Amino acid sequence: xxxxxxxxxxxxxxxxxxxxxxxxxxxxxxxxxxxxxxxxxxxxxxxxxxxxxxxxxxxxxxxxxxxxxxxxxxxxxxxxxxxxxxxxxxxxxxxxxxxxxxxxxxxxxxxxxxxxxxxxxxxxxxxxxxxxxxxxxxxxxxxxxxxxxxxxxxxxxxxxxxxxxxxxxxxxxxxxxxxxxxxxxxxxxxxxxxxxxxxxxxxxxxxxxxxxxxxxxxxxxxxxxxxxxxxxxxxxxxxxxxxxxxxxxxxxxxxxxxxxxxxxxxxxxxxxxxxxxxxxxxxx
Numbered sequence: 001x002x003x004x005x006x007x008x009x010x011x012x013x014x015x016x017x018x019x020x021x022x023x024x025x026x027x028x029x030x031x032x033x034x035x036x037x038x039x040x041x042x043x044x045x046x047x048x049x050x051x052x053x054x055x056x057x058x059x060x061x062x063x064x065x066x067x068x069x070x071x072x073x074x075x076x077x078x079x080x081x082x083x084x085x086x087x088x089x090x091x092x093x094x095x096x097x098x099x100x101x102x103x104x105x106x107x108x109x110x111x112x113x114x115x116x117x118x119x120x121x122x123x124x125x126x127x128x129x130x131x132x133x134x135x136x137x138x139x140x141x142x143x144x145x146x147x148x149x150x151x152x153x154x155x156x157x158x159x160x161x162x163x164x165x166x167x168x169x170x171x172x173x174x175x176x177x178x179x180x181x182x183x184x185x186x187x188x189x190x191x192x193x194x195x196x197x198x199x200x201x202x203x204x205x206x207x208x209x210x211x212x213x214x215x216x217x218x219x220x221x222x223x224x225x226x227x228x229x230x231x232x233x234x235x236x237x238x239x240x241x242x243x244x245x246x247x248x249x250x251x252x253x254x255x256x257x258x259x260x261x262x263x264x265x266x267x268x269x270x271x272x273x274x275x276x277x278x279x280x281x282x283x284x
Contacts, residue, residue, distance in 0.1 A: 096122020
């Protein structure tokens with residue numbers, strides 16, 4: 001069941017433990033309404049070796065990610081390993097980075113901004129990312145999911161209707177690493193717009209509608225700041241590959257088209273409180 005409410009009453013609704021909610025956040029006058037969708041996963045706990053849970057973060061009736069538990073495995077010692085993998089390997093990505101020889105999923109805290117400008121290398125070319133890894137009960141030092149064993153968030157990115165959908169999954173890992181619990185997930189239903197990890201508990205103003213100007217010349221893409229407070233710029237293709245990232249110090253910026261390729265571009269301007277997004281078709 002879904003409930004619609006404004007942000008001012010959302011905390012009260014959460015205290016009543018609604019099982020699923022969608023709320024409309026009233027934004028600043030320069031923005032459109034951002035719709036946040038919350039899904040309760042009934043506190044699903046995985047305890048058996050080689051068992052898993054599939055999660056449809058963006059609620060399009062197609063599963064996006066699989067979290068799998070491997071416990072008490074290994075030949076020379078006991079290995080406990082929790083991983084995440086995309087069910088659609090082309091579209092699903094999680095926040096993280098390569099550390100050492102493997103790719104590790106970042107443990108996000110509440111309020112962490114999940115957007116285009118984020119490290120989206122939480123899964124390797126083999127299409128899995130390590131959440132927790134232990135050998136004979138000793139932690140891999142590169143894993144962020146260590147003590148204190150409190151809840152954390154995984155930042156997710158999927159594609160819907162050729163647009164990016166940002167979301168999160170909330171989970172915790174048992175102190176012995178032999179089980180994990182998935183509590184809920186959420187996503188931003190305004191396409192190409194950011195979301196805060198655990199957005200139900202925090203307010204991060206988001207401005208999804210671009211208010212600056214842009215123009216294409218034969219050689220350049222010219223962008224005008226959407227707001228005076230915008231301090232950074234990122235441009236990605238529709239698959240989420242970062243093409244350009246830069247500080248934004250002046251009113252306008254000129255970017256050579258040869259750096260951008262062709263096709264649909266997603267342009268993101270950010271300040272410390274949110275972002276502005278513009279989709280630009282770049283046709284040769």
